[in-house]
Each structure stands twice: as structure tokens, then as C-alpha cells.
Amino acid sequence: MKKSLVVLLVLITLIISSCSNEEGSSSLNEEEQNLDETIEENNNGDEKEEEEEIENDNDSSEDELEGVSGGFETQTEDQLDLIIGDTGKFDTDLTTFEITLENAKIQQEVEGKKSELYGYIILDITVKNTGETSQPVQDLLYGFEVTDNLEMTGYQNYSESYESIDHMTGELGEDEKVSGQFITKIYEAEEYYFRLRSGITGSGASNEVIWTIPAEEAR
Structure with missing residues (x-):
């Protein structure tokens, strides 16, 4: 149990x-x-x-x-085949303006100074502000260069470094213009190109404008 x-x-x-x-x-x-x-x-x-x-x-x-x-989108067409005497129209994210290439001259030296390259090219140009606001002419000319190869960068303006060169300064009001000179160094070549630097036009900040300058016409 x-x-x-x-x-x-x-x-x-x-x-x-x-x-x-x-x-x-x-x-x-x-x-x-x-x-x-x-x-x-x-x-x-x-x-x-x-x-x-x-x-x-x-x-x-x-x-x-x-x-x-x-x-920004430019409203002005590119101008890629301008020559001496032509006026280029620029439509940029800053303003609109025009540049007329009046003349071009190649020199071996300026004010007794020889270029460490081939020589100098001096451009006689007229700048006109076609925008609605006043702009410093230096701002309008910023980024311009002369090159002998469109695939390469060139040299920009050195006009303020020479007393004999007509350097452009001051403000440009609407429809105001000023004439002066652009000078830079160059290599020896058969032709040269005056333009706004490709880095600016390539970014879409401006339409593209190019003047072709044969060396024979600038001597």
C-alpha cells in the first residue's frame, strides 16, 4: 500500500x-x-x-x-567663326554684353621687355554693356584668353602691367561702352583664338563666342 x-x-x-x-x-x-x-x-x-x-x-x-x-540658360546662340572686325554677343549668368575685336597686332617685345614665349598679341577691343545693370568692365573681361589651340587653355589679359597699353577700368552703365586694349603672351602659331575661357562656357554660364585671328593679319 x-x-x-x-x-x-x-x-x-x-x-x-x-x-x-x-x-x-x-x-x-x-x-x-x-x-x-x-x-x-x-x-x-x-x-x-x-x-x-x-x-x-x-x-x-x-x-x-x-x-x-x-x-541659368543662355538665350543667345554660339558664335564660333568670328574674325577681326566682328562683334560677339555674350549672354552670361552675370549680364549681357558685346565685344568688338577692332584689330590685332603681334609684337616681339613691349616696353623693351621680350616675352619668354614667342611674343605678345595686342587686341584693340570695344566692350559694350547691353544689360540692365551697371557692371565693372573688369568683370565683363574676366576669363577671356588668347590660345593657339582650342583644346588647351591660353593666357589672359596683362594690360594693367604695361603703361603703354590702354587698360580698361571703371563701371559701364546700360548701353555704355569703352574701348581699350587686351594684351597677352603667345606661342608661335599660324592662327590664334580670342574667347571666353572654356571652363566658363562649358559650365553653361555663357554662350560660346570665338574669334579666329590669322597670324599673317596680326603682323
């Missing part, structure tokens, strides 16, 4: 223990599932935030690029 009672107690203990383990296991599984769901939600939230940050960065980059160009 006592043995049977002991066996019964053992069985009851085992059953209770089994039920407790099942409940504990169930609770543990539920906790693990809840933890997994929380982690997944956090990961999804992080991924969403990262995507939003990337989109915002892209939008900022586009805005910065638009800010650089200012959304």
Missing part, C-alpha cells in the same frame, strides 16, 4: 513538473517571439530612416547643383 502511494506521488510530481516545463517553454517562446518582433521593427525603422537620409542627401545635392548654375 505504501509502495503504491509512493508511485502515485511520483507520477503526480512528474505530471506537474511536465506541465510547468510546458508553460515555461511556452512563455519563453512567447518572450523570444516578442523580442524578435521588436528587433525586426527596430531594424525596419532604422532602414527606413537610412533611406530617408539618403533621399534627403540626394535632394540636397541636386539643390546645391541648381544653386551653382542658378537655373
Whole structure:
């Protein structure tokens, strides 16, 4: 009788223990599932935030690029085959203006100074402000150069370095113009090109205007 009672107690203990383990296991599984769901939600939230940050960065980059160009579009056609005597029309993100190349002359030296290259080229030009606001003539001439190779950069204006050269300064009001000289160094070549630097025209800040100057016509 006592043995049977002991066996019964053992069985009851085992059953209770089994039920407790099942409940504990169930609770543990539920906790693990809840933890997994929380982690997944956090990961999804992080991924969403990262995507939003990337989109915002892209939008900022586009805005910065638009800010650089200012959304400017030139309304004037390129003029690529001008010669001495022609007037070039510029439509830039600064203003509109015109330059007339009156004459060109090549010299080996200026004021007793020889060029470390082949020589100098002196351009007689007239600058006219066709915009609605007053502009310094130096700003209008900024970036102009003479080169003997359109695929290469050239040399810009050195007129302020020579007393004998008619250097242009001051403000130009609407429809006002001034005449003066542009001087720079050159290599020996059969022809030269007077233009606004390609880095400016290539960025869309201006239309492209090029004068071709045969060396024979400038001697």
C-alpha cells in the first residue's frame, strides 16, 4: 500500500513538473517571439530612416547643383567663326554684353621687355554693356584668353602691367561702352583664338563666342 502511494506521488510530481516545463517553454517562446518582433521593427525603422537620409542627401545635392548654375540658360546662340572686325554677343549668368575685336597686332617685345614665349598679341577691343545693370568692365573681361589651340587653355589679359597699353577700368552703365586694349603672351602659331575661357562656357554660364585671328593679319 505504501509502495503504491509512493508511485502515485511520483507520477503526480512528474505530471506537474511536465506541465510547468510546458508553460515555461511556452512563455519563453512567447518572450523570444516578442523580442524578435521588436528587433525586426527596430531594424525596419532604422532602414527606413537610412533611406530617408539618403533621399534627403540626394535632394540636397541636386539643390546645391541648381544653386551653382542658378537655373541659368543662355538665350543667345554660339558664335564660333568670328574674325577681326566682328562683334560677339555674350549672354552670361552675370549680364549681357558685346565685344568688338577692332584689330590685332603681334609684337616681339613691349616696353623693351621680350616675352619668354614667342611674343605678345595686342587686341584693340570695344566692350559694350547691353544689360540692365551697371557692371565693372573688369568683370565683363574676366576669363577671356588668347590660345593657339582650342583644346588647351591660353593666357589672359596683362594690360594693367604695361603703361603703354590702354587698360580698361571703371563701371559701364546700360548701353555704355569703352574701348581699350587686351594684351597677352603667345606661342608661335599660324592662327590664334580670342574667347571666353572654356571652363566658363562649358559650365553653361555663357554662350560660346570665338574669334579666329590669322597670324599673317596680326603682323
